[in-house]
Amino acid sequence: MKTKLVLFIILLSLCTNLLAALSRHEEQEEEDPELTTCMHQCGHQQQYSKSDKQACIRSCQRYHQMKKEREEEEGTTMETQNPYVFDNEDFRTRLETQDGRVRVLNKFSRRSKILKGISNYVLVTMEAKGHTFTSPTYFDSDAVIFVLKGRAVIGLVREDKTDRFNLEDGDMMRVAAGTLVYFVNKNENQNLILANLFIPLTTPGDYKAFNPELFLTAFSMDKLEAALQTPREKIRGVFHEELEGTIFKIAREEVEALSKVKEGFWPFSTQSGGPFNLLGTRPYISNQYGRLFQSSLDKPFELNELNLVLSFSNITRGSMTAPSYVTRATKICIVGEGKGYVEIVCPHYVSSSRYSGGRGGGTKDKALYRRLSSELREGMVFVVPAGHPFLVGAGKEDDLHIVCYEVNARGNKIHALAGKNNVMSAMDKDAKQLTFMQPAEKVDEIFSRPETFFFPGPQHNDYYDH
Structure with missing residues (x-):
């Protein structure tokens, strides 16, 4: 019994020494020269007290851990995909009807931390079929529109009037946050395709659209009656539940009526003026x-x-x-x-x-x-x-x-x-x-x-x- 106990103690000691050696070997392998230098400098700062030196060392260790996590994250990203290129699957559909759709590119910073400098920007594409109307919407973001393909009318609802402008290939235009805007695809047989870069003012990397014909019904009916001075029956008649959707077909006569516009001008003389044709x-x-x-x-x-x-x-x-x-x-x-x-x-x-x-x-x-x-x-x-x-x-x-x-x-x-x-x-x-x-x-x-x-x-x- 005594012999077995001695052998057990010897074996336990050997295992402990082996584990300690392996641990020291791993520490040597993983040792970061940058961390060693940082900790060494902390220890040799003559003006530091003992607590200051300990705090300095902890800062070095925190930095080393953050650096390690960043390197691991970037390594994982690189194994799976190119961090700078985005394809069809990187878009999500925000709105879709039988006559058009709006798609939003996933957040840039979601792909890679390297792109966090542009994480507040949101790229959106809109596609509308021929002779369609995109109902008035405003955004909690500034937007810069570029016409990739097609001819359209853009309507900007100001405080006291609506300004309409023609759009064609190569036109670019800023739409200020809070401005009601609508589009009419003038072509009957060609889709309208727009690129839109949003710069959110509220939530970084995310924008929200507000459609009056939809969000007004979210208010309680008695408050709407008081605000509009209109019985609820008439209100329900205007804000009915069978709305066409925010992108929908319209008749040729309606397209022609909405196509009466004032021409854009350059250079701009007022904020949020007309379109500017880059290709011109x-x-x-x-x-x-x-x-x-x-x-x-x-x-x-x-x-x-x-x-x-x-x-x-x-x-x-x-x-x-x-x-x-x-x-x-x-x-x-x-x-x-x-x-x-x-x-x-x-x-x-x-x-x-x-x-x-x-x-x-x-x-x-x-x-x-x-x-x-x-x-x-x-x-x-x-x-x-x-x-x-x-x-x-x-x-x-x-x-x-x-x-x-x-x-x-x-x-x-x-x-x-x-x-x-x-x-x-x-x-x-x-x-x-x-x-x-x-x-x-x-x-x-x-x-x-x-x-x-x-x-x-x-x-x-x-x-x-x-």
Whole structure:
């Protein structure tokens, strides 16, 4: 009995020592140099009291835990989907009738924490069949509308009147929060398709629509009788339960009656004026391979307050944009027509590797960049964060039309990395030679070409040609 007890104690001691060794080994493996340095600095702050040093160490540990959770979350996101590209399944239907529908893109921050900087913006598409009426609605958000396809009338109900304007392909317009707005699809055989960027004022990342013919019945009937000075029978006759829905067909005569409008004007002279046709302006860049149209913060000036500009790219079939990046803005882009591809270079979803050598010799950590590629087709959305290099190309069959809302646009610049006036050629000769370890002339030969921004695409691209 005594011998068994001794053996048990020895075995228990061995197991304890083994577990302790494994634990120490795991701690060594998982040790973060950044955490070690942070805690070391806390302990060597002469002006800190003992409690100050303990509080400092706890802050280091909290930061390390948050960093670990963020890395785990981003790693999981990257395994499942491209964080910058959104397809049909990423939209949810907010409203649908037999004559049209409204779809809302899921919150950007729901896809990735990297997009939390645009988490307050909501992208919405509306599609209405021919000769339809979208009944008056106001929103708790500012909205910027862009006509992707079709011809329509927009009605804005002001305090003392209603202003109507014609809309056509390429028109953009701001609708201020709280403004009753309705649409009429003037075409009988073509759908009206609108892109809408909402900037919520109440709930970040969510907007609400208010339809008077629907929400008024939510008030108690006795209060409505008193407010409207009308018996409830007459009230029920106006707000009946068999409403057509907020998007519904109307007769040709009704379309014609609603199509009597005053023309839009430019430049704007009052807030929430008429539409501004982006495609009617002089192209910002234009050649045989594509055209880029871009608004500015002062044309139309209504976008200045929103710190927002819009751009429209028409990339000729088989062509592509230069690799480029924007300095401050984040681009929220929707494909209006055609097929193509996008490539975005991302520094976030990467691992670290070790390399040795270089001019200085030695070994150091080198952050890798990851190329995130996707095919594009009509209705898809992609986001390009500030500073991220990217390029977009059209397939060989059709031109590619892309509309981009560029948020945080004040002071933004676009820097091309190839072609005429590219930023690499602008680098001074000495720095260029030190960076690439080649004569500056040879470097310029690689980056320079006569075209600006739009180029012929690759001759053979099996991944995108089908």
